[in-house]
Amino acid sequence: MAKSKQREDHIKALYALGESLGGPKAWVSTNCMADHLGVKAPSVTSMVQVLQELGWVEHRPYRGARLTVAGRRLALNLVRKHRLWETFLVERLGFGWEEVHDIAEQLEHIDSIKLVDRLDDYLGRPKIDPHGDPIPDGKGLFSDDRSLRPPSDMVAGDVGRIAAVQRDDAALLSLLKSHGVAMGTEWTHEALQALPHELREQLLVEMVSTMKQGAS
Amino acid sequence: MAKSKQREDHIKALYALGESLGGPKAWVSTNCMADHLGVKAPSVTSMVQVLQELGWVEHRPYRGARLTVAGRRLALNLVRKHRLWETFLVERLGFGWEEVHDIAEQLEHIDSIKLVDRLDDYLGRPKIDPHGDPIPDGKGLFSDDRSLRPPSDMVAGDVGRIAAVQRDDAALLSLLKSHGVAMGTEWTHEALQALPHELREQLLVEMVSTMKQGAS
């Protein structure tokens, strides 16, 4: 297997960037990974070459990298662990949603399938983590049946329930908290408009009631 | 601070061996640490020299190594984390006592004081872990008021409550479990005598009742 924290971090970065760039087939530049990981580009190149040898990554020189099926499975398992631990930290240990990212970043590398599965059971098999992100199951499958919308989709009179924050960033989450924004709380269009737009645009809501015709 | 998994492992080994060799002032040979850690002696020597630079270890060439006050504090914090995580795994996630050592070995390196303290609260500030070992508090202090005795102290008619197993070893713990030995269960002298002595001698009991005069 030959996993390591660094290798896993590169796999996770590749997964995250690949998703944001249009899915599993997208090529992710090594520079882009380097920025995301806080290392220099040549380090990523060499790591990506190692990960290719190990069968987790496909690398096309000067084009970029993307995950193999095995790599994607590994990435989804890391995402699963990260989000389950974040859920544990918030729901059981009483941490604020802005405090848990760095700790979960460490916990996600703990290697024990049984631990993850028991944690999942213990938490009641949650489908969504404290930031509103879906938690994949042991097979890497998501079951997120929410329909999420940006607040910009709301019109006067609409009410939305805060359902996700798009970036897991302590500063942003603290700010949101200080404005009273918490997962599951209900907000009118007007109240949301009163938030600074840098904050508002990071939110996603589920519609509670809308004035719009034919809205889901 | 400059902690790392390997450095912490060496500190913990030095603590454990130092305790078993007669307390904080005992010199522990690098060979002995090497055996305990599963590495070769020269690796320990060089690590010990690094740890001395960092102020956690005192090294007398050809004599051995021992922890400084700062090193001991670090070691006790690792022991605390290890034993709290083991408690969590057994009491909350339902693991068997023979399954948790390796996972706790990973979890003990997670770096977050707040996490440890919250976990401690969450578990109800336990004083004893699933193997009967005392859990130091945040200041490194133990509060273990049990009086533990080897089964060899028991005489016919005595009853003892299983209170600790002296080695955290999966094979041993599984065997004990298969003989029905579990923490807190009560055993007569006779029942204990029926166990293989390799198992029995790893146990410590609290006396429930004794025939002996003047026994505590």
Place this chain on the structure above:
DNA sequence: TCTCATTTTTAGATTTGCCTAAATTATTTT
């Protein structure tokens, strides 16, 4: 006390993961 077996350290090499600087390939501009 001197020699010799044992223990421990030093020396030098290896692997992993990172870096900077230089070379290479791709892309954009004119």
Place this chain on the structure above:
DNA sequence: AAAATAATTTAGGCAAATCTAAAAATGAGA
């Protein structure tokens, strides 16, 4: 289409943590 610019990889080096083999110190027995 050629040249300039930007992105990426290669080359070569460094630090951490390990190893093996060789040298040095300890201490036990004669």
